[in-house]
Amino acid sequence: xxxxxxxxxxxxxxxxxxxxxxxxxxxxxxxxxxxxxxxxxxxxxxxxxxxxxxxxxxxxxxxxxxxxxxxxxxxxxxx
Amino acid sequence: xxxxxxxxxxxxxxxxxxxxxxxxxxxxxxxxxxxxxxxxxxxxxxxxxxxxxxxxxxxxxxxxxxxxxxxxxxxxxxxxxxxxxxxxxxxxxxxxxxxxxxxxxxxxxxxxxxxxxxxxxxxxxxxxxxxxxxxxxxxxxxxxxxxxxxxxxxxxxxxxxxxxxxxxxxxxxxxxxxxxxxxxxxxxxxxxxxxxxxxxxxxxxxxxxxxxxxxxxxxxxxxxxxxxxxxxxxxxxxxxxxxxxxxxxxxxxxxxxxxxxxxxxxxxxxxxxxxxxxxxxxxxxxxxxxxxxxxxxxxxxxxxxxxxxxxxxxxxxxxxxxxxxxxxxxxxxxxxxxxxxxxxxxxxxxxxxxxxxxxxxxxxxxxxxxxxxxxxxxxxxxxxxxxxxxxxxxxxxxxxxxxxxxxxxxxxxxxx
Ligand SMILES: Cc1cc2nc3c(=O)[nH]c(=O)nc-3n(C[C@H](O)[C@H](O)[C@H](O)COP(=O)(O)O)c2cc1C
Ligand code: SF4
Ligand code: SF4
Numbered sequence: 159x160x161x162x163x164x165x166x167x168x169x170x171x172x173x174x175x176x177x178x179x180x181x182x183x184x185x186x187x188x189x190x191x192x193x194x195x196x197x198x199x200x201x202x203x204x205x206x207x208x209x210x211x212x213x214x215x216x217x218x219x220x221x222x223x224x225x226x227x228x229x230x231x232x233x234x235x236x237x
Numbered sequence: 238x239x240x241x242x243x244x245x246x247x248x249x250x251x252x253x254x255x256x257x258x259x260x261x262x263x264x265x266x267x268x269x270x271x272x273x274x275x276x277x278x279x280x281x282x283x284x285x286x287x288x289x290x291x292x293x294x295x296x297x298x299x300x301x302x303x304x305x306x307x308x309x310x311x312x313x314x315x316x317x318x319x320x321x322x323x324x325x326x327x328x329x330x331x332x333x334x335x336x337x338x339x340x341x342x343x344x345x346x347x348x349x350x351x352x353x354x355x356x357x358x359x360x361x362x363x364x365x366x367x368x369x370x371x372x373x374x375x376x377x378x379x380x381x382x383x384x385x386x387x388x389x390x391x392x393x394x395x396x397x398x399x400x401x402x403x404x405x406x407x408x409x410x411x412x413x414x415x416x417x418x419x420x421x422x423x424x425x426x427x428x429x430x431x432x433x434x435x436x437x438x439x440x441x442x443x444x445x446x447x448x449x450x451x452x453x454x455x456x457x458x459x460x461x462x463x464x465x466x467x468x469x470x471x472x473x474x475x476x477x478x479x480x481x482x483x484x485x486x487x488x489x490x491x492x493x494x495x496x497x498x499x500x501x502x503x504x505x506x507x508x509x510x511x512x513x514x515x516x517x518x519x520x521x522x523x524x525x526x527x528x529x530x531x532x533x534x535x536x537x538x539x540x541x542x543x544x545x546x547x548x549x550x551x552x553x554x555x556x557x558x559x560x561x562x563x564x565x566x567x568x569x570x571x572x573x574x575x576x577x578x579x580x581x582x583x584x585x586x587x588x589x590x591x592x593x594x595x596x597x598x599x600x601x602x603x604x605x606x607x608x609x610x611x612x613x614x615x616x617x618x619x620x621x622x623x624x625x626x627x628x629x630x631x632x633x634x635x636x637x638x639x640x641x642x643x644x645x646x647x648x649x650x651x652x653x
Pocket of ligand 2 (some may be wrong): 165167171172173174175176177178179184192193194216217218220223
């Protein structure tokens with residue numbers, strides 16, 4: 159087990175500005191309607207600064223970084 | 238009083254046409270005076286929630302027992318068009334539901350019970366209002382009961398939406414806010430389905446062994462199911478858990494062979510003819526087939542109607558019920574519903590199936606509440622079960638068969 163961060167979108171707050179996907183394409187892709195699909199993987203070390211920037215840039219405060227306990231084997235698809 | 242025969246059906250609907258307090262008390266005896274030890278009994282009973290998710294009731298109560306002074310909310314909104322069981326219960330056995338709520342309030346030390354009924358359900362509202370005043374007149378309950386006429390809408394019954402509405406806000410879900418932590422007036426709140434509470438009333442009286450005399454070991458007790466669609470007697474039935482699906486379809490008057498059955502409501506799972514023949518109505522069997530009992534609703538597609546049209550119509554209805562807060566739900570579901578409409582006409586491109594699959598994958602799990610997930614489950618399973626219909630529409634155009642009847646049973650038609 160490891161303490162780390164995972165990105166989550168509050169779908170009610172999100173207005174599909176798409177800034178997050180521009181700043182962090184490695185973990186965030188837009189769906190067909192312009193809403194972000196965020197990777198369920200924990201944020202890898204080398205992307206932490208980018209992730210923080212994306213969280214700060216979201217105009218509606220919809221992108222959240224939550225602290226989670228994850229087994230290192232955790233898989234997951236982009237969503 | 239001695240316990241009634243535990244093997245006898247119906248249980249919850251035993252007092253049909255005699256919903257008054259005197260009949261209730263003479264049938265079941267006085268409401269049990271039980272405190273927190275009821276939680277252990279509930280755990281032994283293995284009762285699962287009947288509002289859709291099947292969550293173990295004892296675990297839910299235990300999570301609440303930890304917090305401050307709670308509120309109990311009876312969820313009888315039942316916005317699911319193919320379900321009529323909670324309204325039926327309130328019309329025919331309101332005191333069982335209220336007994337269960339009273340027991341929950343006692344066991345959890347709650348200060349208040351709020352009963353929420355769809356404001357269109359006038360018979361249920363009337364019966365419930367009458368029952369509450371009968372109880373108040375007799376001083377039956379330790380806490381006050383309040384009846385609320387909730388706004389119509391499928392999503393109103395989602396627990397955070399219901400709590401938001403009780404708090405004076407629109408009946409819209411919240412993201413990541415759990416009523417059992419912070420609900421009505423910010424207090425820990427038990428939101429429990431009406432049928433679940435009716436079972437609690439009997440477990441509280443007669444115990445978990447009595448409860449388990451019907452049903453399976455893993456899923457004891459009985460369940461209310463609403464059978465609609467292509468059946469001659471659309472109705473609410475009470476069955477023992479584990480009852481073969483065909484044993485419910487027969488009395489409901491389903492013509493054989495059925496082409497498919499939607500199990501668990503509009504957010505449920507379609508079973509094809511083979512699965513429908515062998516299915517048993519319990520969470521274990523249904524779970525192994527990728528389905529769940531959900532709210533217990535069964536929509537039957539008979540031999541002469543078009544199941545694909547049912548899938549498209551229900552998908553469009555579910556899209557219309559989106560609370561409009563979350564993009565993947567508000568934008569995605571209408572896109573898929575349109576896509577299904579295109580499958581009904583001749584010449585839909587072959588790649589269209591894959592496109593719909595892709596959209597479903599994009600939508601699944603991405604709302605603040607589980608409304609889109611339910612729609613995805615219904616559509617995905619429908620596309621599988623009615624794959625042949627998709628091909629024949631693609632090549633031959635409209636099959637000219639009507640959709641199944643999606644009408645509801647009336648109270649007078651309730652049979653058990
Ligand atoms: C879109 C949506 C609609 C719902 N509608 C109802 C409803 O009408 N009645 C109900 O009891 N539960 C409904 N639920 C489930 C509730 O959120 C909640 O889980 C349930 O009331 C808990 O009761 P139970 O544990 O006794 O099943 C709905 C859930 C969703 C996602
Ligand atoms: S930046 Fe914020 S509002 Fe824009 S798409 Fe990302 S999460 Fe949504
Ligand atoms: S997922 Fe759909 S129904 Fe649920 S809150 Fe979001 S928009 Fe409303």
